[in-house]
Amino acid sequence: MIACHKLCKDYGSFRALKNLSFEVARGEVVGFLGPNGAGKSTTLRILSGFLGPTSGDARINGHSIVDEPIVAKSMIGYMPEAAPLYTEMRVGEYLLYRAELKGVARASRKTAVSRVIADAGLDGMDGVLIGHLSKGYRQRVGLADALVASPPLLILDEPTAGLDPNQIREVRALISRLKEKHTILVSTHILSEVEAMCDKGVLIARGELIAQGTLAELRALRRPRAVRIRIRGDASAAKKALVDIQGAGETTIEDSADRSRLSVSFSDPDDADATTARIVAALSRVQIGVVEVVPSSSLEQVFADLTARAPTATAGDAKKRKGQR
Amino acid sequence: MRGLWPILKRELLGLFVTPIAWVIMAAFLFIEGLFFYFLIMSYSSQSDVIVGMGPAEAFFGQSEFFYFPLVLICPVLTMRLFAEERKSGTIEALLTAPVTPAAVVLGKYLATLCVYVVMWAPTVLYMFILSSHGEIDWSLVATGYAGTLLVGMAYLAIGTLASALTSSQLAAAMGATVFILAFFVMGYAARGFDEGSTRSMLEHVAVSSLMNDFSRGLVDSRRLVFWVSFAIIPLYATIRTVESWRWG
Structure with a gap:
């Protein structure tokens, strides 16, 4: 549905995009991720x-959006950042x-409008002046505008920016409903958003592609550095018990009222x-109950890790290469 | 020209709802009404002053009062066309719709031209007032209005270009006013030169030459060509400007 090939964009002497290539297949919901200033809006x-x-x-x-802009544009429902409206x-x-x-077409215009409302x-809002709407409702009008011509592709630039948590949930729910009929490319710098809505992610930073792939592939790019454990029992005793475990680094007791959470870092992430397993075994030996074990490898950390350093091979590429071998 | 019609309609709505169009029309009709009143007063007190010229011709062709308001009014009509959309960001929604830059520019331009025509429409009443008290040559009235339309087409086109060149409405209005005023001044300056190429060149660009001719029923093709290009060139430049934003 979308195929970008070596996109570059210069603003004066500043190169905002550097050879950005990625693809979005029909029916996918792709999260377009990057820190502020990475070139997300420029790309969209x-x-x-x-x-x-x-x-x-x-x-x-x-x-081609360059050679046949009118045809290409007619397939897109685009919602600009902050949904500017009259x-x-x-x-x-x-x-x-x-x-x-x-x-x-004239005959189906009214139906189309009531459908997107x-x-x-936006039920009951059609007679309201846009100037009187709150930010959340303006955002919805922008979304309704993107949907009104039933385009096969939706491109949404930060649709949840500036909304309150309830509105964010509603927008996410809407996007999930839209999945069935549209291919969606949605930009955001909030990772939980991608985890909630998307099948795949494209991650960029400083105008370059950092990684792309399914969410699992993206998460796998970063092995956990630590494991978080919730225990029943004495945290100090637990800490003592974990001093000499092979592969475990430092243990910290997280600051909470009941002192029930520990974070143990890995000295060798490959052996996580x-x-x-050894950590859990050691805790049960000293009669400390393990309630919860969570490897801390959230998308947030993948994001922080990947965007902070130079670009590397993408998850998708790595997989392809593996397949070829 | 896909998109021209909805853009024109929306632009008209924008002009009439943010009451720019009403304010301009009221101001304009007040000044033209004042002008018409004094013109009639002067005709009724000294009937043989301007020999061979009726009040209708004088209205269109003989006074700076007639077109001076246009120097300010046309730029104010056009100043928001692009400047406002660029400032508020709505230009992004507009230009990502499947429409050509030409349709965007012409839709907006024609909307202001519609307001211009509507603004002049009540002055037809003056002609009916004149005809009820004496004779009036309706073909001269027609060419007078044709000249008026040409002036509006050119001034509004310049205003449209100015609005596309800056995202400040004030700068757009000022820019267009200065440009139009420059041509206005050149027309005046013609009187200060002896017969010769400078004078005829200055007269050629002067709005007074156009209106003098047209108010007397002289439809000169040189004037037509000059004033129509005066409208087309800025419009073409505007279309190119809108296209250039994509590559800026």
Whole structure:
């Protein structure tokens, strides 16, 4: 559905994107990840046809956004960051205008608008001036606008930025519902978002591709550095018991009221599984109950790790190479 | 030109809802009404002053009052077209819709031209007032309005370009005003030169030459070509400007 090939974008002498290539297949929900300033919005703006790449090309359903922008754009429902809207228009009026602009036939325009009003949770709001809407509702109008022409591809730039937790949950639920009919590329710098909504992730930093693959592949890029354990029993005794375990580094008692959580680092991350087993065994030898064992390898840490250093091979590439051998 | 019609409609809504269009029309009609009143007063007190020229011709062709308001009004009509959208970011939603830059520019431009036409429409009443008290040559009125339309087309096109060149509405209005005023001044300056190429060149670009001719029913193709290109060139430049944002 999307095929980016060596996208570069220069702003003056600053190169915002450096040979960015990635693909999104039909039906996928892909999280587009990166720290602020990584080039996420620039990439999405290029894909949506708002900006042109300095070099390289992107194909939307096989149509080049550079050479056939009108055809390519008609396949995309794009929601810009912060969903800018005409504040002097009413919600229904605006969506009708957008539907007409996007070439929805006159006969089905009204139906399309009432459908997206329901989908985006804007029931009863169609007569309200956009200028009077809260940020969350404006975001929904932006989303409704992206949906109004039923495009096969949705590109959403930070759809949950600035929303309260309830609204974030609603937007996520909506995106999950939309999965069935649309391919979705959604940018964010919040990783739990990707874990909640997406099948795959594309991670960029400083304008370069850092990693791409399924969420499991991305998580696997970083082996756990530590394991977190919740115990029943005396934490100091537990700490003492873990002093000389092979493969385990330092044990810290996490600061909580009941002192029930320990974090044990691994001196050799490659041996994490065996070390974890030894840690649990050691604790049960001293009669300390183990309630919970969580390897701390969240996507957050993958993100922090990967974006902080130079780009390496992608998970997808690694897999491919393995397959070839 | 896909997208031209919805953009034109939305732009009209924008002009009339944020009451720019109403304010401009009220101000404009007040000044033109004042002008018409004094014109009639002067005609009724000294009937033989301007020989061979009726009040309708004088209205269109003989006074700076007629087009001076346009120097300010056209830039104010066009200043928000692109400047506002760029400042608020809505330009991103507009340009990511499947529409061509030409449709965007022309849709917006034609919306202001519609307001311009609507703004002039009530002045037709003046002509009916004149015709009810004397004779009036309706073909001269028609060419007078044709000249008025040409001036509007050119001024609004310049305003549209100015609005695309900056994201500040004030700068857009000022830029267009200065540019239009420069041509205005050149028209005046013609009077200070002896017969010769400088004078004829300055006269050629002067809005007064156009309106003088057209108000007397003289539709000169040189004037037509000059004023139509005066509208087309800025519009073309605007389309290129909008395209260039993609590559900036």
